[in-house]
Amino acid sequence: MSMPEYRRRLPHIHPGDVHLFITSRLHGSMPAKPGPIIYPTPGRAFAAQDRILDQRSSGPLWLKDHRIGDLVSQAFLIGETERNFYRLAAWVVMPSRVHMLIRPLVPVSTTMRWLKGSTARTANRILDRTGKPFWQDESWDHCLRTPRQIDRVAAYIENNPVSPGLVSVAQDWLWSSAGWQAKLPAPQPSQNNQFAIAIA
Secondary structure, three states, X not given: OOOOEEEOOOEEEOOOOOEEXXXXXXXXXXXXXXXXXXXXXXHHHXXXXXXXXXXXXXXXXXXXXXXXXXXXXXXXXXXXXXXXXXXXXXXXXXXXXXXXXXXXXXXXXXXXXXXXXXXHHHHHHHOOOOOOOOEOOOOEEEEEOOHHXXXXXXXXXXXXXXXXXXXXXXXXXXXXXXXXHHOOOOOOHHHOHHHHHHHO
């Protein structure tokens, strides 16, 4: 299936039948100015930005709230199992951002509008900050075509909580594909009606 190109501030070109690595950050979580270091590849620059976010103790960290972490995790699963928007390969909810690796089945703009819109409304209601921006407007995405790329990015996503020392092994982080797969039985989206109803 061929996916369209769409533009906001950044171009988003999504060829069909590829995996996409998508990152969405909380509104106001990005550093004001990029660092002076020039990185040899965009991938290394991206990983360096991730490390900067891990070291920050200020700025929005709403995803640390267990209620919000559960909400967004449930939304990822609902997007696959109930909405049939994508096939989900790996995901993680970090304190200031989320990463997901998907194979899209519908235009990514449709997926992101639903995912960010529904979780923002419910999260803001939980946090008593209705009407305020929750997610940064633009998401970052990157197409992956080879099994090696897909495996490497899936490992990067699931090990994201290990790098800053939030957990010692990926399976101990509750809000990731590694952590949820480690539970027996794995949770299903419909088990938590409060969140399932709120974002359905």
